[in-house]
Amino acid sequence: MENEITKAVEILKSAKKVTVLTGAGVSAESNVPTFRGKEGLWKKYRAEELATPEAFKRNPELVWEWYGYRQKLVLGCDPNPAHEVIARMEKYFDDFMLITQNVDGLHERARSKKILELHGNLFKARCTVGRMIIDFTLGDDPLPKCESCGALIRPHIVWFGESLDPMIIQLAVEHSEKCDTFLVIGTSALVQPASSLPLMAKRSSAKVIEINPDSTPITRYVDVSIRGKAGEVLPRIWEKAGIEKVLLKRNE
Ligand code: OAD
Numbered sequence: 001m002e003n004e005i006t007k008a009v010e011i012l013k014s015a016k017k018v019t020v021l022t023g024a025g026v027s028a029e030s031n032v033p034t035f036r037g038k039e040g041l042w043k044k045y046r047a048e049e050l051a052t053p054e055a056f057k058r059n060p061e062l063v064w065e066w067y068g069y070r071q072k073l074v075l076g077c078d079p080n081p082a083h084e085v086i087a088r089m090e091k092y093f094d095d096f097m098l099i100t101q102n103v104d105g106l107h108e109r110a111r112s113k114k115i116l117e118l119h120g121n122l123f124k125a126r127c128t129v130g131r132m133i134i135d136f137t138l139g140d141d142p143l144p145k146c147e148s149c150g151a152l153i154r155p156h157i158v159w160f161g162e163s164l165d166p167m168i169i170q171l172a173v174e175h176s177e178k179c180d181t182f183l184v185i186g187t188s189a190l191v192q193p194a195s196s197l198p199l200m201a202k203r204s205s206a207k208v209i210e211i212n213p214d215s216t217p218i219t220r221y222v223d224v225s226i227r228g229k230a231g232e233v234l235p236r237i238w239e240k241a242g243i244e245k246v247l248l249k250r251n252e
Contacts, residue, residue, distance in 0.1 A: 004226045005233065009240045011207045011224065015181035017095040020086055021197055025186020025212060027106050029080040029231035032073070036188050051159045060152060061142050067155045068138035071122050074104045075137075082185065082230035083110035085238045090114050092243050097175035101187060101194050103157055116172050118164055118194055124156035169193060176200045182208045186230050189216040198222065 012018075024034035035042045049055050050066045087110045090096045098115045100107055103122045107115055125136035127146040133156055138144065146153050158164055172194075176182060182201035189195040198218050202208050208222040211233050219225050226233050 001226060001228055004224050005237055005240065007224045008209045008226060008237050011181055011209060012237065012241045015093065017179040018089060018093045018181045019175045019179035019201065020098045020183045020185065021187065021194065022100045022102060022185045023187025024102060026082050026230045027102055027104050028186065029082065029229060030077040030106055032077050032104050047160055052161055053159055056154055064138060064142060067122065071137055074122060079106045079110035080231040082234045083107055085234040087112045088238065099172045099175065099197065101191065116168050118168060118172060120157040125153045126156045128152045128154050164193065172197060173200060177204045179206050182206045183211065184208065184218065185211045189218045
């Protein structure tokens with residue numbers, strides 16, 4: 001692993017335009033469960049009963065119960081050193097974008113600002129009729145309604161079978177194609193279109209660095225594959241690259 005870390009450090013030292021894609025693995029060390037691992041959520045729960053438009057039509061109360069449960073779970077977790085290093089990166093590189101598949105809001109809590117949330121956010125909801133998006137945490141009402149029109153509101157999450165926001169995906173593609181360095185961290189790379197972003201970056205001549213304890217379908221295409229935990233590997237890379245010192249000087 002040392003060799004790979006050294007390679008990643010060299011790439012980052014000369015990087016100018018950096019794009020990062022994260023998945024559930026970046027929050028694993030914050031104790032937020034991933035989806036597909038041994039203890040993954042989709043091993044215990046059936047996605048088609050909880051995370052599809054049909055499920056919401058059939059049983060909105062059950063779907064809200066599931067999202068209320070996940071909101072509570074995440075509220076009991078804190079960002080970890082991986083979230084923190086990613087937030088520092090955005091202050092250092094002038095051209096930076098974080099693309100996340102995560103809906104847990106931990107990147108925002110670590111103070112990331114340049115962020116594209118591909119799959120929505122657990123703490124947002126929208127009206128099923130008017131489409132207005134609001135900040136929302138489930139309270140006592142098991143079937144929350146829109147304050148302005150009284151219609152049901154739904155979690156602001158991209159469910160299975162739904163399309164991503166075209167504006168967000170367009171920006172994600174642009175940042176994947178224009179960067180010189182692309183980091184892909186903590187994703188099984190099994191869900192489209194997110195999983196094709198690192199390959200788009202590669203085709204546009206970016207160096208692609210993957211951080212994941214396991215191999216994924218994209219591992220064989222990346223330039224550097226670091227088999228380790230994001231919360232341990234990222235702080236080591238950051239420290240070795242010596243970038244933090246430059247950043248501190250710049251802010252003096
Ligand atoms: P997955 O649960 O599919 O994959 C998590 C990945 O994180 C796996 O490849 C693990 O090996 C890796 N991992 C585990 N611990 C890690 C650590 N400490 N550091 C780094 N990596 C670690 O999660 P995603 O790829 O994010 O969709 O799943 C994609 C989408 O599928 C999610 O956004 C979600 C789900 O259905 C929605 O919520 C719409």
